[in-house]
Amino acid sequence: MTAEADCAGPAISVEKLTFCYPGSELKALDELSFQVSAGEFVGITGPTGAGKSSLLLCLNGIIPHFQDGKFHGAVKIDGCDTFDTSCAELARKVGSVFQDPEAQIVAPVVEEEIAFGLENLAIPPREIDQRIAESLELIGISSLRHRSTTQLSGGQKQRVAIAAAIALKPKILLLDEPTSELDPIGTMEVFEVLRRLNREHHLTVIVVEQKVNILVEYAGRLLIMKNGRIVCDAPPREVLERPELLTSVGLRPPPVGDLAFKLKQRGLYPGALPLTVGDAYQGLSECWADKGI
Amino acid sequence: MSVVANYIPRDSAVHRLSPLTKLGWSFLLMTLSCFFRDPLVLAGLFASIVLVALAAGILKEMYPVFKGLLFIAGLFILFQIFFISEGKTLFTLIPGTGIGRVTDLGLLGCLAMGARMIVIAASFPVLMGTTQIKDLVVVLVEKLKIPYPYAFMFVTSLRFVPTFMQEMDQIIQAQSSRAHRLDNKNFIKKFLSICPLAIPLMVTSVKKAERMAISMETRGFGVGKRTNLHVKQFRAVDAAVCSGMAAIGIAMVVLHFRGILL
Structure with a gap:
């Protein structure tokens, strides 16, 4: 490792992370430890209830700031401990896209939706205007700029949500089953966008996804989770070499x-x-x- | 709801005015309508609203709204008019019995009440039809110092109306596919049959609200001072229109107290 890389540290570093939701003895996350370097494309998969979504919520600071529960261990984003950093500060480093595109769109017009985060962070209006144009261009939905958000299709909504996250210029993009409501073509389109952001803009992408076949195609590294633990952390080809890893957690290779x-x-x-x-x-x-x- | 609060895109002088000016106009009309009790003056105020709608090029869209208001005002007058007994009797509904007696004071009073109601209610849809909600919110927050979370709540609730309508449709379909009956004749049973629809809607709404809160949190909601992408400038035209409105308003009130306009 070079001196420079050493100084920058990993983009994400998780150490012995354990989390229990209130009123539950069950560990949603059980002593997780892993690191992600800047520029990686990581796919997280596993059966329902494996703790995938909870893990993402730990990476963007919703846990422990917004969601109560027992939190042990440490999560460092770009060197900042999420425990001491507010969600808003983390918002500048980490962009999040969630499963339900309907619930994460707050504004009636696409343009205002993209502007929402930028306005919150008090970016000057002229720059907001520029960043809206840039992020829409990047996702390839410039034509939607003045459309009403309620009239968009599921795939368009999901891409608007990605554009809204990208507009804050994060270093890391987290996506929680971003294609759950999309058809196969829409799914491919979203992943193509993610690949381009990852390759051309050096964005670190972490995506939770049940569709293993698409993760294998796009991700450079797969984390397979079960019962709050990581049972496998390997490049896709290695995972394919050991199909029993997938079948043992209830996923189909x-x-x-x-x-x-x-x-x-x-x-x-x-x-x-x-x-x-x-x-x-x-x-x-x-x-x-x-x-x- | 959608008709009353919908923005109707046009390129008119009224649309280009600052939301503050239009809010002022709406407020002025409400205030003036409380001063006057002459149905003719109130009708004049209503005519001014119609003229503004015409100038904004949205009269066609406003027509059903005005028609609805006139209908409601008509009903209102009909319910009130027979219960006012002061004044000279103009006519009775069933002659010779005293049932359905209409007096001159009653007629004037009811007409004034109805007209006042129309004036107060009619400026709002014109305001909403010519002003984008985002501009209105900016003015409410920046100029009138309403806390941003409240203004935000207002916009978002409008944004979610179609979402919840869709949700409701799905719930109705799901429940009726499991033989839930909605078309009950019995009023109490009909009321009770709403519960299996309302409860799932409430649960999904709360879940949606929570997800939305998380999404807002990850985009820095409520950090502190914020900026606005579009700010409608308060221009010289706005100043002119506002001072004109103020002059007319004051003149009318003065004339009222001199006993010329009632």
Whole structure:
């Protein structure tokens, strides 16, 4: 690690984080420890009730500032302990997008929705105007600027929510099942946007998602959670190599990866396991060409 | 609700005025309508509202609102008029019996009451039709010093009306698909049949509110001083219109106390 990187520290550092909701002895999060470096694209998956959403709420400071409960351990965002940093200060570092696009849109017009956070942080009006244009452009929804938020489709609403989070220029973007109400095309579109933000703008992306096949395709690192613990922390290809990791927590391995894994066990698939249909096609073509098919 | 409080986009001089000027106009009309009891003067005030709507180019949209107000005022007069017995009898509904007696004072009084009600109620939809809510909120917060959370609450409640309507539709569908009957003849049973709709709606609303609060929190709501993207300037035109309105208002009140306008 270089001296500079050492000084900057990890984007997110979680140490022995334990959290219980009030009135419950069950640990929603159980001694979690992990670090995320700046610029990573991390996918978090796991069965319902594994603690994925609670973990995100710890990363944006809602826990412990807004949600009561027993909180142990430490969460550091960009070197700041969330316990000592207010949600509003964290809002400058961490953008959050939630599951229900309907409930997170507060303004009647798209433009005002994007402006909401900026106005709260007392950004000068001229800069707000500029940032609205930038973030809408970035998400590819400039045409929606003056539309009424109630008339948007689910996918459009979700992208407006992402634009509203991006407008605050955070270093880290947290998304809690951002595609739960979207069709497959809408899901892809949202993930394409996330990939572009991650690659071109060096944004650290943490996304909770049940759809493992899409996470495998886009994330550079997968965290699999169960009962408030991380049971696996590995790049997607390694996860595909051990499908029992997914099945043991009740998730289905992505069909493409699973097929290639089974073929590979019989020596019928060469090289690394494919993450997309395109990868698989290429791998199989090579293999069959070798065999003269 | 949607008709009364909807913004109607037009490019008119009235739309371009500062929300403060329009609020002042609305307030002036309310004040004046309390001074006068001559139905003709009140009708004149109402005519001025119609003229403003015409100038703003929203008369067509306002027409059903005004019609509704006239209807309600008519009902109001009808309910009141037979109960005022002072004054000279003009006519009775059933001649020779004294049932449904209408007196001159009663007629004038009721007409004044109805007209006053219309004047007070009619300026509001014109104000909302020509002013964007965000501009109104900025004025309420910046100029009239209403705390931002309250103004915010007002805007957001309007934003959530369609959401809750949708929610309600879903609940009705869900409950009627499980043989819940809504079309009960018995009034008490009908009232009770609302509970299985109201309770889920309340639960989802509270959940939505909590999620919204979390989303607001992550975007720095209530940190302290905030800025506004759009601020409608109070221009020279506004100053002119305001002083004009003040002059007319004062003149009318003076004439009233001199006994010329009643």
